Amino acid sequence: MADSSSFASAASPSGAHSPDVARALDATRDALAQAARRANRDPASVALIAVSKTQAADRIRPALTAGHRVFGENRVQEAQSKWPALRDATPDPVTLHLIGPLQTNKVREAVALFDVIQTVDRLRLAQALATEMERQDRRLPVLIQVNTGEEPQKAGVPPREAEAFVHQCRADLGLDVQGLMAIPPLDDAPAPHFALLREIARACGLPILSMGMSGDFETAVAFGATHVRLGTRLFGSRPQAPA
């Protein structure tokens, strides 16, 4: 992949609190590769999802110019307002992951716009996705979100129900379930949550583990993350608080 940063975008608009995105990408790739090597893993086995939620197109363009092609957004409408134009201006395909909660009334737009849905967490949503993917003839890979901390306010299936839910999504609905995703509780050490997600994925025979954010991605890599989701580390602090 042509991902070496050309610093041609060094003149990108950068306010006092916005680090240069291309440089941050480079440094983050290095840190990710080092974390992989420390864990005796091939650096190529960990994908970097650049989380561009709340970032304006002007902040995203330098990452595209630097060769990055994998992005995450957490709101369907926001992604719809930014990505069609960004994709049109990009010479090769961009892979977009939906990493935020999905309402069933947004499923049609989500299936049309995104390439991976990481946040399947309830039967009604899984059914709506299966129906819509059939209708659009677009069978997207999906991940099941697991609420490893069993936090009442957080999305995700409870750990003890995850295996049965994965089976239901695959066998009954024909969804292409490829892995699991989790967001550990803010106040907990993340390692036990990553270990739990890995254990459930193993039990289900699932190869993909989406876990690890700016503050804990190195730990996530040590526990087998195949996809880390990094926002602030690449783009700086967000213009507004995440949902």
Ligand SMILES: *Cc1c(COP(=O)(O)O)cnc(C)c1O
């Ligand atoms: C915002 C968000 C991220 C990125 O978080 P950072 O701490 O900014 O790296 C990752 N995953 C999900 C689900 C998010 O909503």
